[in-house]
Each structure stands twice: as C-alpha cells, then as structure tokens.
Amino acid sequence: MSLLPYEDFQRRADAVCARIATACRRAGRDPAGVELLAVTKTHPAAAAAYAARYGLRGVGENRVQEGVEKRAQVEAVLRWELIGHLQSNKAGVAAEHFDRIQTVDSAKLLTQLDRAAAARGRPLPILLQVNAGDDPAKFGVAVADAPRLLETALGQNHLRVEGLMTIAPLSPDSAVAERAFARLRETRDLLAAQFQVPLAELSMGMSGDLDAAVAAGSTLVRVGSALFGDRP
Numbered sequence: 321m322s323l324l325p326y327e328d329f330q331r332r333a334d335a336v337c338a339r340i341a342t343a344c345r346r347a348g349r350d351p352a353g354v355e356l357l358a359v360t361k362t363h364p365a366a367a368a369a370y371a372a373r374y375g376l377r378g379v380g381e382n383r384v385q386e387g388v389e390k391r392a393q394v395e396a397v398l399r400w401e402l403i404g405h406l407q408s409n410k411a412g413v414a415a416e417h418f419d420r421i422q423t424v425d426s427a428k429l430l431t432q433l434d435r436a437a438a439a440r441g442r443p444l445p446i447l448l449q450v451n452a453g454d455d456p457a458k459f460g461v462a463v464a465d466a467p468r469l470l471e472t473a474l475g476q477n478h479l480r481v482e483g484l485m486t487i488a489p490l491s492p493d494s495a496v497a498e499r500a501f502a503r504l505r506e507t508r509d510l511l512a513a514q515f516q517v518p519l520a521e522l523s524m525g526m527s528g529d530l531d532a533a534v535a536a537g538s539t540l541v542r543v544g545s546a547l548f549g550d551r552p
C-alpha cells in the first residue's frame with residue numbers, strides 16, 4: 321500500500337476544510353460545529369499519523385481487524401471510530417479497541433456491545449446507523465424502526481448514545497443525498513424530542529457529498545478519498 325507524501329495530504333486537507341467552511345458560511349453555521357473525521361481504511365497506519373499531525377482528532381476504519389492492527393502502530397493520540405458494518409460476533413473486539421461505534425443498527429448488536437462495554441469497564445459511545453435513504457444496498461435501521469431501536473439503546477447500562485449516522489445512497493442525482501441528509505436530521509430532531517436526549521452527533525457526508533451534508537446539519541463528515549486519494 322502506498323501513501324501520498326504528507327505535503328500532498330496537507331494540501332488536500334486544507335481544501336476539505338475550506339469546503340466545510342464554505343458550506344458552513346452558506347448555511348449560517350459555525351465551522352467549529354463540524355468535525356473532519358479522516359477515513360483511513362485501506363491505507364497504511366501512517367495515514368492515521370498524518371491525520372494526527374494535521375490536528376485532526378479522529379480517524380474512521382470500516383473493518384475491526386484492520387483498525388486494531390493500525391491502532392497498535394500509531395502512537396499519536398486519536399479517537400478511533402468504527403464506521404463499517406459490525407457483525408455481532410466481533411462486538412467484543414470492537415468495544416475493546418474502538419472509541420466509538422458508528423454503525424449500530426440492531427437490538428442484538430446493542431445487547432452484545434453492552435455486555436462487551438461492561439467487560440471493558442467504561443461506557444461505550446455509539447451512534448445508531450439509520451438507512452435514511454431507504455437504500456436496499458445499505459445497512460442501517462429503517463427510519464420507522466429507529467424509535468424502537470433507540471429505546472432499546474437507552475435501556476443499556478454501558479452504552480452512551482451520542483447521535484445518528486447515515487450513508488447516503490450512491491446516485492448521479494445530488495438531490496438523492498440531500499433528501500437522505502434532511503431525513504436523518506428530521507429523524508434526529510423527532511427522536512431527541514420524543515426521548516428527551518440530545519443525540520447531538522449527526523455523522524453524515526463523505527468526499528463527494530459533504531457540502532450537502534453540512535448544509536443539512538452534519539456535525540461529523542467522514543472523508544477518505546478527498547484526503548488520501550483513491551483507494552487501492
């Protein structure tokens with residue numbers, strides 16, 4: 321696996337930050353309210369070190385084992401977030417090695433993560449993944465089933481539900497992603513009111529659609545290729 325030189329990464333990261341700032345300005349938002357999460361999947365561990373050196377606070381990995389291996393190689397202090405689908409048989413390893421799991425979408429996974437979080441001895445932050453674009457190709461709880469999943473999540477003693485996450489459907493029509501982002505935001509607002517919890521984190525937006533996500537209220541954009549180039 322080859323990684324671009326740091327200076328190239330820096331230029332790309334500056335450009336992504338400028339996109340976030342522009343989208344915030346247009347939406348009347350404070351750029352401090354949007355965090356850039358560097359998605360390092362498929363890239364060597366040095367990609368995470370780049371992110372830390374640039375001043376980013378977190379990285380996203382989509383496979384448990386890959387994240388565990390890289391984390392062991394990186395000294396810099398970073399938040400490691402799991403952004404890929406999690407099978408419940410890997411819940412224990414994930415809870416032990418990740419700082420937050422963004423892809424919780426079933427009651428079964430909730431109970432397994434809760435048990436694992438109890439074993440690790442500190443609360444585990446999670447996001448509920450919602451299939452806000454009704455995309456059959458995507459994981460995530462259906463919008464209609466989100467209240468019941470949140471109720472189950474809030475009933476777990478060792479999990480901290482910090483918000484919602486979605487992946488917009490791939491489409492040449494940018495309105496498709498815009499609709500999914502708006503729907504995640506509305507779902508969050510409704511759930512927060514119904515359950516009286518903040519659900520402050522809205523993880524949405526990637527390299528191709530982060531501008532629309534920020535306009536719709538994203539607090540965390542997950543960006544890979546715009547920072548590190550195309551994945552091998």
Ligand SMILES: *Cc1c(COP(=O)(O)O)cnc(C)c1O
Pocket residue numbers: 359361382403404487525526527528542543544545546
């Ligand atoms: C790979 C990935 C990203 C980053 O995608 P890019 O288009 O490379 O920015 C974001 N979120 C998830 C869940 C991913 O798997």
